[in-house]
Amino acid sequence: MRASLVLVIAIALAGCGDATLASGDGPDRAADAATLDVGTPDPDASPPDTAAPDPDADASPPDPDVSPPDPDASPPDPDAAAPDATPPEPAPPDPAPPEPAPPADDCPRVRVSGTGDDGLNVRPDPSTARPPVGHLAEGAVAAVTGVVEGEAIRGDTTWFAIERGDLAGFVSGVFVACLPPGGPDDDEFLLPLACGSRVRISQGNDGAYSHNGRSRFAFDFSIGLDTPLLAMRAGRVAYRRGDVRPGDRCYSGGGPDCAAEVNYVVVEHADGTQTQYAHMNRVDVDRDERVERGQHLGLSGGTGYSTGPHAHVARQRPCGGPFCESIPLSFADVPGDGVPATGDVVVSANGCP
Ligand SMILES: [Zn+2]
Numbered sequence: 001m002r003a004s005l006v007l008v009i010a011i012a013l014a015g016c017g018d019a020t021l022a023s024g025d026g027p028d029r030a031a032d033a034a035t036l037d038v039g040t041p042d043p044d045a046s047p048p049d050t051a052a053p054d055p056d057a058d059a060s061p062p063d064p065d066v067s068p069p070d071p072d073a074s075p076p077d078p079d080a081a082a083p084d085a086t087p088p089e090p091a092p093p094d095p096a097p098p099e100p101a102p103p104a105d106d107c108p109r110v111r112v113s114g115t116g117d118d119g120l121n122v123r124p125d126p127s128t129a130r131p132p133v134g135h136l137a138e139g140a141v142a143a144v145t146g147v148v149e150g151e152a153i154r155g156d157t158t159w160f161a162i163e164r165g166d167l168a169g170f171v172s173g174v175f176v177a178c179l180p181p182g183g184p185d186d187d188e189f190l191l192p193l194a195c196g197s198r199v200r201i202s203q204g205n206d207g208a209y210s211h212n213g214r215s216r217f218a219f220d221f222s223i224g225l226d227t228p229l230l231a232m233r234a235g236r237v238a239y240r241r242g243d244v245r246p247g248d249r250c251y252s253g254g255g256p257d258c259a260a261e262v263n264y265v266v267v268e269h270a271d272g273t274q275t276q277y278a279h280m281n282r283v284d285v286d287r288d289e290r291v292e293r294g295q296h297l298g299l300s301g302g303t304g305y306s307t308g309p310h311a312h313v314a315r316q317r318p319c320g321g322p323f324c325e326s327i328p329l330s331f332a333d334v335p336g337d338g339v340p341a342t343g344d345v346v347v348s349a350n351g352c353p
Pocket of ligand 1: 203210218219220312313
């Protein structure tokens with residue numbers, strides 16, 4: 001997770017998407033890149049804005065594609081201003097984009113990563129000089145049709161030729177992550193949140209608050225009330241409870257005596273292990289129902305023994321009841337070892353096209 005956090009912080013400091021980078025001059029850009037690469041603060045000290053629980057907060061920076069601050073549209077940019085300012089000068093024909101090399105076998109698709117809420121511009125050629133031809137949201141997945149050298153973005157000249165639906169163009173390699181062929185294997189777990197959701201881990205494994213003993217391998221996600229929860233892997237609903245309702249003593253913020261008064265779903269997988277989703281506000285699946293990975297299970301809440309709305313998930317071996325001793329769980333959409341730590345910010349690929 002450290003590398004991805006550095007990237008997230010770098011984005012937070014630098015602005016958003018590739019658009020920001022077009023406004024700086026060369027030396028400053030190089031200096032920024034050097035600073036960000038070398039002098040990034042420890043991820044544990046990440047600024048609170050990366051940990052904002054609500055990714056849809058109104059305070060988020062405007063979309064670079066539609067907002068005035070888009071550097072591509074700003075007058076000082078000689079590339080953008082030239083056609084309007086010098087009408088008699090016939091515009092040179094658009095340079096043909098370099099011929100992309102075929103994609104590498106291990107990178108048939110990419111996922112937009114590290115752009116926050118702003119997403120990523122898709123360009124007509126591998127540079128920021130011309131206006132975007134489209135936009136990909138954070139977490140979106142696109143097919144790679146080629147790899148090409150282009151404008152250096154933070155010292156990285158790699159651009160990907162991509163296709164997604166009717167959209168085709170180029171994206172900087174700085175803001176995408178390669179996905180392995182075939183997507184995640186069926187026996188892998190993905191984060192229990194909608195595609196592109198960017199969420200902070202409020203308590204990881206061995207957490208001091210409550211993830212110890214039987215719950216030592218659990219994860220808490222910092223999310224608000226009624227956030228959709230998705231199945232981390234396909235399976236069958238082994239247990240579920242959804243009758244803790246508003247007005248009940250243990251509906252939200254209950255103490256240890258509320259541990260048993262909680263809404264939850266437990267899904268049993270093909271390998272016999274189970275995953276639990278706890279503190280839910282609403283449960284939308286029935287017992288014995290078959291669920292696919294990415295399928296909606298219900299909405300988050302703060303029922304049971306809980307400080308407030310969040311999602312608690314853990315993997316376990318069956319023990320004859322809904323809550324058993326936890327076992328290690330790793331996520332295919334979390335970089336590195338797949339085990340996010342307390343304070344890490346993760347981006348879900350669950351349910352992505
Ligand atoms: Zn927990």
